[in-house]
Amino acid sequence: MADVMPLDDVTVIDLTQGEAGPFATRLLGDYGANVIKIEPPEGDTARTQPPFLEDTPGPDRSAVFLFLNTNKRGVVLDLERAEDRERLLSLVATADAVVESFPPGTMERLGLGYEALRAVNPRIVLTSMTNFGQDGPYRDYELTDLTLYALGGPMIASGDIDHEPLKNAGHMTLFHGGIVGALATSLSLRAAEATGEGQHIDLSLMETATHSIDLRLARLMMYEYTGFYGTRPPLASAVASGTFPCGDGFFMLSGGPVRLEAVIRMIGQPELLEQPEWATVESRAQPERIDQFNQYLIPWMVSHTKAEITEACIEAGVLGGPINTVADMLSDQNFRHRGFFQEIDHPETGPLHYPGYSATLYRPDEPMPPRRRAPLLGEHTAEVLAALDPAPSAAPTVPPAGATARRPL
Structure with a gap:
């Protein structure tokens, strides 16, 4: 049935x-x-x-x-x-x-x-x-x-x-x-x-x-085998990776040295790939590349909405997603469809x-x-x-509104 x-x-x-x-x-x-x-x-x-x-x-x-x-x-x-x-x-x-x-x-x-x-x-x-x-x-x-x-x-x-x-x-x-x-x-x-x-x-x-x-289980295993328990990452842990402001909120990208080429093409800066500091994975992995690339990335991000960036990521094959508010989730087309x-x-x-x-x-x-x-x-x-048998006596009364509740258990 x-x-x-x-x-x-x-x-x-x-x-x-x-x-x-x-x-x-x-x-x-x-x-x-x-x-x-x-x-x-x-x-x-x-x-x-x-x-x-x-x-x-x-x-x-x-x-x-x-x-x-x-x-x-x-x-x-x-x-x-x-x-x-x-x-x-x-x-x-x-x-x-x-x-x-x-x-x-x-x-x-x-x-x-x-x-x-x-x-x-x-x-x-x-x-x-x-x-x-x-x-x-x-x-x-x-x-x-x-x-x-x-x-x-x-x-x-x-x-x-x-x-x-x-x-x-x-x-x-x-x-x-x-x-x-x-x-x-x-x-x-x-x-x-x-x-x-x-x-x-x-x-x-x-x-x-x-x-x-x-993260907890992975950290426990890492500590067991290496003695290292991990630490808190910076907001941008690798180049083009992290949380970034955009035109109507925030957006998370997962770029990194290996996937940076797709991000570069998405933001309309393909000429960067001809420069030595962006041409190879090894050069993109240098720590100073994070702040250097943000000079190109953030202006593009703040000039686009979450929806526009999502579509751009899909088209370019970039890993990323909008950071939704509650209002965003209530109007999300996939939630509404289902x-x-x-x-x-x-x-x-x-x-x-x-x-x-x-x-x-x-x-x-x-x-x-x-x-x-x-x-x-x-x-x-x-x-x-x-429904109890035998029938119970009078049930306890409910106190008036505003009565103090017990502490959480």
């Missing part, structure tokens, strides 16, 4: 907050899982995280929360209350996986550790996503994406050589941890199906950052454009299903708890 998704028969209890864990469960929800997001009465901390629509804070106006929690139903439970812990165990009894991001030991303190979950459901998969793992000397340390990028990511090689190391924009390492969390949960679900036994996944965000296949961005309506924000699926499944009879919007705080509590 065309409307069947790979995880249609999977129920996931989402106890995560912030970014890494919710991204993992959102990915599972994207491919069909029935994700039940459990929030404390004051809500996920991501509800307080900017940016907010029109810079007006509100529990249902955070772009971070709205993006990370599509395709989920929202339930409020106060796990400090015994009756709500019983409700959670009742949900676990019929679920396939639980994903949590509490500090190590919290689940055990609440009587909700892996053994307690196994007692009600031997096939349950528990994915624990924590900063440094369930044990070790760093176990109880807190973490931000900045410190994670520094400790486990490639920050030592990020930034300009003449300045201090910098992290990349956004929260790349947290989102990478979310991808690993979704993958590990999916693989363990397959094992549980085959063996009838669940799994407890101990996922350390520090370790997911360290073994990522960006229908990547989805419009999702929400009672608080109205319709907004969201990034689409990370991977599109082949579905010959119909497109990928539209995403459901993120839930309002406690929106599905009554619906989900009504």
Whole structure:
């Protein structure tokens, strides 16, 4: 059937907050899982995280929360209350996986550790996503994406050589941890199906950052074999290579001594190839050629737009690409052709454009299903708890808007 998704028969209890864990469960929800997001009465901390629509804070106006929690139903439970812990165990009894991001030991303190979950459901998969793992000397340390990028990511090689190391924009390492969390949960679900036994996944965000296949893994291997750990490159690491201003923004080129001839012809300076300093690869590789060639390159770049330079690169066979803004991506012809961005309506924000699926499944009879919007705080509590047997007592109340949320986990 065309409307069947790979995880249609999977129920996931989402106890995560912030970014890494919710991204993992959102990915599972994207491919069909029935994700039940459990929030404390004051809500996920991501509800307080900017940016907010029109810079007006509100529990249902955070772009971070709205993006990370599509395709989920929202339930409020106060796990400090015994009756709500019983409700959670009742949900676990019929679920396939639980994903949590509490500090190590919290689940055990609440009587909700892996053994307690196994007692009600031997096939349950528990994915624990924590900063440094369930044990070790760093176990109880807190973490931000900045410190994670520094400790486990490639920050030592990020930034300009003449300045201090910098992290990349956004929260790349947290989102990478979310991808690993979704993958590990999916693989363990397959094992549980085959063996009838669940799994407890101990996922350390520090370790997911360290073994990522960006610069970090290459640097680790280089250090192991040579003792050299690399450094930060200059903005132009070779002739005609780096980030350059252009008529409407910035453009990245990858020229270098070997490919410089194509760049020279692209900018309309073929006569340079007759001069000794530009005629051979060896002469082009001299360090002083970087600044010398910029005298020809930059005036040409700033007199052309990103679109014009892109077309010129394609015609000349030059490696390069525009540095896009968000507005550029929303209007990109390839994204528009493939229908990547989805419009999702929400009672608080109205319709907004969201990034689409990370991977599109082949579905010959119909497109990928539209995403459901993120839930309002406690929106599905009554619906989900009504299915429990025996019927639960009154559900916890949702605090008024403006209540203070807990600290990120």
